Amino acid sequence: MSNTSHRWSLDPVLTVEHLTMRFGGLTAVDDLSFNVGRGDITALIGPNGAGKTTVFNCVTGFYKPTEGRIAMRRGRNVPDAKIAALTRSGNQYDRDDEHAVFLLERMTDFRITEVAGVARTFQNIRLFGGMTVLENLLVAQHNKLMRASGMTIGGLFGLPGYRRAAAEAKRKAIEWLGHTRLLDRADDPASDLPYGAQRRLEIARAMCTDPALLCLDEPAAGLNPRESAELNTLLRYIRDEHDVSVLLIEHDMGVVMEISDHIIVLDYGKKISDGSAAEVRDDPKVIAAYLGVDDEEVEQVEQDLGVKKAGASTHAANGSQGDMA
Amino acid sequence: MASTTSATAANRPEGAEILSEERRDAARGEPPFTEAPSGDSRLVASLKEAGITAAIIAVITLFFLAFRSDIASGGLSLTLRPELWLVWVAIAFGVRFLLSYFVFRSEQPITGFLKKTFAPTARGLPIGKVVGIALLLVALTLPYLLATLVPSQNRYLLDLAILILTYVMLGWGLNIVVGLAGLLDLGYVAFYAVGAYSFALLSTNFGLGFWVCLPMAGLFAAMWGVMLGFPVLRLRGDYLAIVTLAFGEIIRIVLLNWYEFTGGPNGLLGIPKPTLFGLEFNRGDNSFAEYFNLEYDTVQRFVFLYYIILALALITNFVTLRLRKLPVGRAWEALREDEIACRSLGINTTNVKLTAFATGAMFGGFAGAFFATRQGFISPESFTFIESAIILAIVVLGGLGSQLGVVIASVVMIGGIELLRNLTILQAVFGSDFDPTQYRMLIFGLAMVAIMVWKPRGLISSRSPSDVYKEKKKIGADQVSQGEGH
Secondary structure (H helix, E strand, O other): OOOOOOHHHHOEEEEEEEEEEEEOOEEEEEEEEEEEEOOOEEEEEOOOOOOHHHHHHHHOOOOOOOEEEEEEEEOOOOOHHHHHHHHHHOOOEEEOOOOEEEEHHHOOHHHHHHHHOEEEOOOOOOOOOOOEHHHHHHHOOHHHHHHHOOOOHHHHOOOHHHHHHHHHHHHHHHHHHHHOOOHHHOOOEHHHOOHHHHHHHHHHHHHOOOOOEEEEEOOOOOOOHHHHHHHHHHHHHHHHHHOOEEEEEOOOHHHHHHHOOEEEEEEOOEEEEEEOHHHHHOOHHHHHHHHOOOHHHHHHHHHHHOOOOHHHHHHHHHHHHHHHO | OOOOOOOOOOOOOOOHHHHHHHHHHHHHOOOOOOOOOOOOOHHHHHHHHHHHHHHHHHHHHHHHHHEEEEEEOOEEEEEEOHHHHHHHHHHHHHHHHHHHHHHHOOOOOOOHHHHHOOOOOOOOOOHHHHHHHHHHHHHHHHHHHHHHHOHHHHHHHHHHHHHHHHHHHHHHHHHHHHHHOOEOOOOOHHHHHHHHHHHHHHHHHHOOOHHHHHHHHHHHHHHHHHHHHHHHOOOOHHHHHHHHHHHHHHHHHHHHHOHHHHOHHHOEOOOOOOOEOOEEOOOOOOEHHHHOOOOOOOHHHHHHHHHHHHHHHHHHHHHHHHHHHOHHHHHHHHHHHOHHHHHHOOOOHHHHHHHHHHHHHHHHHHHHHHHHHHHOOEOHHHHOHHHHHHHHHHHHHHOOOOHHHHHHHHHHHHHHHHHHHOOOHHHHHHOOOOOHHHHHHHHHHHHHHHHHHHOOOOOOOOEOOOOOOOOOOOEOOOOOOOOEOO
């Protein structure tokens, strides 16, 4: 891996540029830029209130960013010129046989999942509690089944095309239940599942929407060590076998350091570090942000780190840590 | 053996520790809110409670029942009615005593079966299916059953059955919006009105028949459902309820005031009766009776109307059950459970809400067209808020999302109101001048309160899943979310 161009900059699936999100006077995310590499597990970490979930909500369309561009690319090696052309055109997306580019900041939340292929889970699990585990996964395949049922009319009369699609959807749901070890709970209401199983179900449900990018908001929160290890296996499986890039927010450093190909560290809405697990782990600014530094010591620490202005020095710091690693 | 809980002065901890110890000691005993067990036996305790209740009732009803003032020449005349007052106090005493003795103070309350009967854990024979099939068989053969069993009251009971089935259909239609999609709609009667007026206006102005107008009435109502859907898309909870309530009133008031078009308060007259492939149900040429060489009987038309509404209701039921297993129906239920999760899965919740409103409204429109043809006359008076409230009560009492529950609730509510009209047995208790029709709303209200106390999520509150991997399990009411506005 070279210091100047990381793997995730060569063929990114998601490019976030100058993302800024203000809530009234509060700037939750401040001029944030990063890439998510195709086929990578990318982690977004940072102390509480750093703006991680806000970035997530901007990427998945639940917030409209104040400024910035969020570009999603599907297909190998999509040229930057295509994104520039799409930005000028004012369209939401541009698709041809080989490549597809989507400007997520222009799309609404459900269109992002439906068209661009970005699926997400939630920090506080949002399952359809009164529906069975199987039904949860069938709801996730709504758009595909809707088209197959001829917007309900064909389904009402039970046309063979719809029946085939319904059987296929069920097969897919059962396949994912197998991967997440939920098969024996398939007919139980989702709210009956233990916490760890609900987390796995939410991931399986997101995967049933056929995404290209899976965004997980604290998938390991509340899991015990064994369940965390299972989660790691599941995420690797998703990355390797389904060709899905993963972007995750996580507090559990064990999980983050073990599975992440690429880590982005946020603090107060700004990026303070960006690199591989080893690079980020040894970054003094990350250590300072996580351990917290007393007010009196700030200047001392800044001198030690050779930092004058946090924003301006980020890239320089990245380069030097690349050398260290 | 010495008590281990009370520590000696020497080894007592100090400060905050003491406080926490004391609190723990206190918590070890009876929780503070349970009353001290009295020495009374079950009988004495029940009698005491009944006495207190009777005293309260005596005070509350003193001026309503014991005294009666009438307008007389030169002022008011006062009549004393202590017997009536005492009868009611005695009733309160008796009812409270029975409740206390057999329910509240009993180890095994006799109302226990209420909690068990429809419990979702019941395995083996699906009781819902058996009851459903039995009700369907009764419904299909009802005109014959009535004609053979109670020929004297045949017409009246058939008319009542038609009314009940109309409400069953309306309940099933509203169940889509409230029970499945979880959108509280307090203005459902608006679509009933749109259906009725669509048919009435089309038939009186253009001479179209019932069968042509029926689908058109449904379409118009669905269109209005979409029109209501748009403004309420972003509303949640109480606000949704208020706007739908207002919508229902807007439609009624427009019908009342647009005199040139709708006839205003005079309503519309001369709405044609439905025909069977052109055969009319009256005396004379080209009538049903003449064609089949039958003797003319007014009941024939009622039987025909009965089968029309039965078919319409069964279509509603069939379509709803089909839709639940289709992606759109599943999306309705998912919307009820969690709207944000729906959006995160790429579901266009706008479309989902609009289809729910439109489908529910369409069935309301069909029912409205049937109502118009049955009555032959409609006016805005038939579409007041109380109709919406009754339909909603049917859905809620039956259990949100439950098809069978709606049927049972309709029979109980609509049939019950009618039954109370004829309950002359009560005259034996309260004297011959007691008019049960005056008290039917009171009795009806009490019955509703009772059902809501014992079955707060409706008579049939469990949900059955739309697709099954291995074994079909009922989902309990506590797990199913109720959606917006409840």
